[in-house]
Amino acid sequence: MAAAPEGPSLADLGEWQLIDRLAAFAPAGQFDDDAALLTCGGPLVVTSDVLVEGVHFSDATTAGFDVGWRAAAANLSDLAAMGCTGALGLTVGLVAPGATPWPWVEAVYIGLQACVERQGGVLLGGDCSGGAQRLLAITALGNLPRSTSGEPQAIRRRDGRPGDLLVCTGPHGLSRLGLALLQQEEQLERRHLPQALIERALERHQRPCPRFDAVQALRCQQPKGTSWRVAGTDSSDGLAAAAAAIARSSGCRALLDHRRLPLDPAMANLAQAEAWCLGGGEDFELVLALEPPWAEALVQHLPGSAVIGALVAATGDGQHLAWLGEQDRPLPGDGGGYEHFS
Amino acid sequence: MAAAPEGPSLADLGEWQLIDRLAAFAPAGQFDDDAALLTCGGPLVVTSDVLVEGVHFSDATTAGFDVGWRAAAANLSDLAAMGCTGALGLTVGLVAPGATPWPWVEAVYIGLQACVERQGGVLLGGDCSGGAQRLLAITALGNLPRSTSGEPQAIRRRDGRPGDLLVCTGPHGLSRLGLALLQQEEQLERRHLPQALIERALERHQRPCPRFDAVQALRCQQPKGTSWRVAGTDSSDGLAAAAAAIARSSGCRALLDHRRLPLDPAMANLAQAEAWCLGGGEDFELVLALEPPWAEALVQHLPGSAVIGALVAATGDGQHLAWLGEQDRPLPGDGGGYEHFS
Numbered sequence: 001m002a003a004a005p006e007g008p009s010l011a012d013l014g015e016w017q018l019i020d021r022l023a024a025f026a027p028a029g030q031f032d033d034d035a036a037l038l039t040c041g042g043p044l045v046v047t048s049d050v051l052v053e054g055v056h057f058s059d060a061t062t063a064g065f066d067v068g069w070r071a072a073a074a075n076l077s078d079l080a081a082m083g084c085t086g087a088l089g090l091t092v093g094l095v096a097p098g099a100t101p102w103p104w105v106e107a108v109y110i111g112l113q114a115c116v117e118r119q120g121g122v123l124l125g126g127d128c129s130g131g132a133q134r135l136l137a138i139t140a141l142g143n144l145p146r147s148t149s150g151e152p153q154a155i156r157r158r159d160g161r162p163g164d165l166l167v168c169t170g171p172h173g174l175s176r177l178g179l180a181l182l183q184q185e186e187q188l189e190r191r192h193l194p195q196a197l198i199e200r201a202l203e204r205h206q207r208p209c210p211r212f213d214a215v216q217a218l219r220c221q222q223p224k225g226t227s228w229r230v231a232g233t234d235s236s237d238g239l240a241a242a243a244a245a246i247a248r249s250s251g252c253r254a255l256l257d258h259r260r261l262p263l264d265p266a267m268a269n270l271a272q273a274e275a276w277c278l279g280g281g282e283d284f285e286l287v288l289a290l291e292p293p294w295a296e297a298l299v300q301h302l303p304g305s306a307v308i309g310a311l312v313a314a315t316g317d318g319q320h321l322a323w324l325g326e327q328d329r330p331l332p333g334d335g336g337g338y339e340h341f342s
Numbered sequence: 343m344a345a346a347p348e349g350p351s352l353a354d355l356g357e358w359q360l361i362d363r364l365a366a367f368a369p370a371g372q373f374d375d376d377a378a379l380l381t382c383g384g385p386l387v388v389t390s391d392v393l394v395e396g397v398h399f400s401d402a403t404t405a406g407f408d409v410g411w412r413a414a415a416a417n418l419s420d421l422a423a424m425g426c427t428g429a430l431g432l433t434v435g436l437v438a439p440g441a442t443p444w445p446w447v448e449a450v451y452i453g454l455q456a457c458v459e460r461q462g463g464v465l466l467g468g469d470c471s472g473g474a475q476r477l478l479a480i481t482a483l484g485n486l487p488r489s490t491s492g493e494p495q496a497i498r499r500r501d502g503r504p505g506d507l508l509v510c511t512g513p514h515g516l517s518r519l520g521l522a523l524l525q526q527e528e529q530l531e532r533r534h535l536p537q538a539l540i541e542r543a544l545e546r547h548q549r550p551c552p553r554f555d556a557v558q559a560l561r562c563q564q565p566k567g568t569s570w571r572v573a574g575t576d577s578s579d580g581l582a583a584a585a586a587a588i589a590r591s592s593g594c595r596a597l598l599d600h601r602r603l604p605l606d607p608a609m610a611n612l613a614q615a616e617a618w619c620l621g622g623g624e625d626f627e628l629v630l631a632l633e634p635p636w637a638e639a640l641v642q643h644l645p646g647s648a649v650i651g652a653l654v655a656a657t658g659d660g661q662h663l664a665w666l667g668e669q670d671r672p673l674p675g676d677g678g679g680y681e682h683f684s
Contacts, residue, residue, distance in 0.1 A: 015683055037486065052471050082376055139388070144379065
């Protein structure tokens with residue numbers, strides 16, 4: 001997929017010239033000191049992710065630009081999932097073998113920069129080292145808005161209560177379809193798919209957008225006279241895993257309504273649609289638990305969002321996820337995500 | 343050196359049990375959300391480092407506890423080098439092959455926690471993944487004090503001026519001696535070394551301490567009526583590299599006084615003493631450029647600190663480091679540090 005880029009290798013450049021080149025992706029002078037200096041006016045959110053070649057991305061299916069974009073987007077999505085409405089920026093640790101071509105690294109940083117600057121952030125700093133495989137270690141930072149009384153308006157997994165409605169901010173499964181297309185998975189009959197769906201699925205997989213806009217909508221739709229209480233997480237590990245995580249942390253049970261599964265209409269006929277909607281992962285939408293008036297106001301004003309179920313009291317059997325009114329339907333797994341150490 | 347620890351491997355545990363075990367090193371509930379929430383009352387400093395097995399540490403010479411301690415200390419030292427007087431905490435990205443024994447990882451996190459808690463910080467969060475080699479990606483965060491008028495009291499490399507004195511906060515070279523002992527370097531005649539020196543060198547290499555105490559002393563000794571202007575960096579890449587970095591960023595020339603080299607008296611007789619003092623690296627002291635009254639007050643009140651030279655106007659030949667009054671003496675290199683991509 002990605003043609004081998006030409007140009008000097010990292011070993012040709014050496015560490016100091018590499019750092020000079022990487023500094024060009026940050027504001028002038030940003031890389032001059034031992035660390036980055038930020039102004040920070042209130043509560044701060046910080047999140048770190050590592051993305052390893054062969055585990056989280058593959059040079060065969062993902063171009064350098066998309067590796068950078070997706071790495072930034074995954075971290076920024078965690079900021080949105082905590083209630084941030086934008087990003088201050090991120091630091092990047094780059095590890096790569098000396099033979100790695102500079103044009104690949106350049107493309108990664110162009111992608112990182114494009115994604116973070118779209119959200120108002122900058123490249124704050126970082127580090128680089130040789131190593132056996134390509135790897136990005138990202139830390140993202142964001143400010144959290146405060147209420148007029150000064151309380152941080154955070155979204156926490158643990159803040160759900162029985163009676164809350166579960167809302168997701170968009171359809172699920174499209175990113176997994178994009179991955180299947182890139183990996184040329186055999187069970188996928190590509191020739192039966194409309195070209196427009198193929199393009200949307202690839203776009204969704206390669207260029208996910210953190211849902212800061214959904215956090216803005218959530219804030220705008222808070223019913224007057226209510227206090228801030230929002231439970232939530234992002235759906236990077238899959239929709240079912242996100243609902244189960246909120247339920248587990250909140251000491252509740254999440255009931256998913258099978259008739260309200262947030263399938264993308266264009267992929268509803270696919271045999272894998274339901275499985276990928278529930279467990280495909282990497283859609284980077286938000287899953288929220290809200291009091292019904294707030295939930296209803298949000299889905300009315302945020303296109304693509306929908307009520308998908310509700311939180312109810314836990315039953316004591318340790319099962320945090322179930323179908324609403326359909327006890328015989330097999331449950332989606334709630335383990336979430338990939339097993340990175342097997 | 344480090345016996346192979348027994349116990350389950352990371353593949354035996356699986357990712358979710360591993361995360362549960364790692365969460366025990368952080369405050370209760372800290373790992374429950376997509377990201378960590380901090381209260382942050384002013385300017386913030388953030389720094390990231392990656393430490394790769396075979397490049398930055400070796401299982402043969404460094405026990406897990408020391409890998410963790412040194413990784414935390416290197417990042418915290420960057421906070422001190424920016425003027426922080428302590429740490430809020432750090433995030434840790436862990437990458438390791440599935441066969442890695444859990445007891446090694448546990449020892450690393452015990453070391454990380456011991457170092458960061460000693461400076462008032464906590465483990466804020468992180469991520470983990472399988473990968474081809476062991477690796478830690480650390481991001482450290484610290485608050486920066488402000489002046490009464492609200493200005494951040496940062497230490498920047500670029501703030502030096504001709505006429506400033508260069509001060510370092512402690513002797514240099516001991517960490518490199520510790521490394522030579524651990525690596526059993528042939529040219530080192532260990533049997534001629536006093537046992538007390540051996541122990542101090544190993545301690546210095548394995549358990550470096552970020553010099554937040556020196557930043558406190560610097561702040562206490564600021565002459566009355568002067569405004570905040572401190573140039574500096576830490577000496578992680580070597581003393582000569584630190585002085586050259588300040589000079590380069592400040593558009594000056596650093597003159598090192600050969601008669602004031604900060605050798606540790608106990609290693610002054612070693613053939614390598616001067617080379618290791620100037621270029622050994624990883625002593626994690628601070629090198630500062632200060633107006634003479636401030637420099638003199640600091641060295642008078644901070645045991646172990648010393649004036650080692652001065653900044654003068656640049657000469658336009660691009661050479662940022664020279665000996666004071668000894669033009670024929672060979673210059674130490676100012677490239678600094680190791681070449682990680684060769």
